[in-house]
Amino acid sequence: KQEVTQIPAALSVPEGENLVLNCSFTDSAIYNLQWFRQDPGKGLTSLLLIQSSQREQTSGRLNASLDKSSGRSTLYIAASQPGDSATYLCAVRPQGAQKLVFGQGTRLTINP
Amino acid sequence: DAGVIQSPRHEVTEMGQEVTLRCKPISGHNSLFWYRQTMMRGLELLIYFNNNVPIDDSGMPEDRFSAKMPNASFSTLKIQPSEPRDSAVYFCASSFLTILRQGRDYEQYFGPGTRLTVT
Numbered sequence: 001k002q003e004v005t006q007i008p009a010a011l012s013v014p015e016g017e018n019l020v021l022n023c024s025f026t027d028s029a030i031y032n033l034q035w036f037r038q039d040p041g042k043g044l045t046s047l048l049l050i051q052s053s054q055r056e057q058t059s060g061r062l063n064a065s066l067d068k069s070s071g072r073s074t075l076y077i078a079a080s081q082p083g084d085s086a087t088y089l090c091a092v093r094p095q096g097a098q099k100l101v102f103g104q105g106t107r108l109t110i111n112p
Numbered sequence: 113d114a115g116v117i118q119s120p121r122h123e124v125t126e127m128g129q130e131v132t133l134r135c136k137p138i139s140g141h142n143s144l145f146w147y148r149q150t151m152m153r154g155l156e157l158l159i160y161f162n163n164n165v166p167i168d169d170s171g172m173p174e175d176r177f178s179a180k181m182p183n184a185s186f187s188t189l190k191i192q193p194s195e196p197r198d199s200a201v202y203f204c205a206s207s208f209l210t211i212l213r214q215g216r217d218y219e220q221y222f223g224p225g226t227r228l229t230v231t
Binding site (some may be wrong): 087102105 | 156225
């Protein structure tokens with residue numbers, strides 16, 4: 001059974017810092033991995049999707065990496081801003097399945 | 113596009129009452145997913161449909177839960193009777209899946225969720 005873990009559960013950093021969020025999964029047989037952002041009381045917004053054959057994806061100040069063999073992904077946020085404050089969720093799509101398996105998320109706070 | 117639409121956004125009901133949550137997927141999408149989010153268990157898939165047909169309902173907690181998708185533009189999730197432990201945020205998501213794209217560029221788009229409180 002696929003399990004996804006995100007560490008840390010919460011993170012607070014000053015504005016302007018670069019930071020890394022971690023995601024690990026137990027089964028490397030995946031189609032892809034997605035990073036989502038969730039603002040309080042809101043739905044999920046997809047940030048980046050990495051296919052199993054890819055090593056990384058970039059969008060603006062965000063860079064996500066995938067090491068499928070070791071079951072790890074990182075989300076790198078450069079030059080953090082208060083507007084980046086949210087919960088970040090990692091999800092994998094197991095091979096042979098359409099569903100996503102989510103981690104518990106990392107609650108990120110950027111202090112001005 | 114308006115995105116995935118869910119209604120109501122908030123629902124407060126008493127234990128034992130029937131609750132119906134509604135979802136309108138993005139036009140043209142052929143897969144629809146119902147998720148539940150709680151503090152204790154995080155986000156969990158309840159059921160998903162392909163071309164209006166339920167494919168995997170193994171996440172549905174018990175017989176009190178049922179889901180239907182009568183057409184490509186509408187789905188419901190019903191809880192009867194509701195219990196306090198059903199209190200959660202229920203999300204609907206949709207995607208477009210083809211044989212050629214299976215496993216690639218597969219992205220789910222989430223609605224804003226329905227916050228359910230059962231007292």
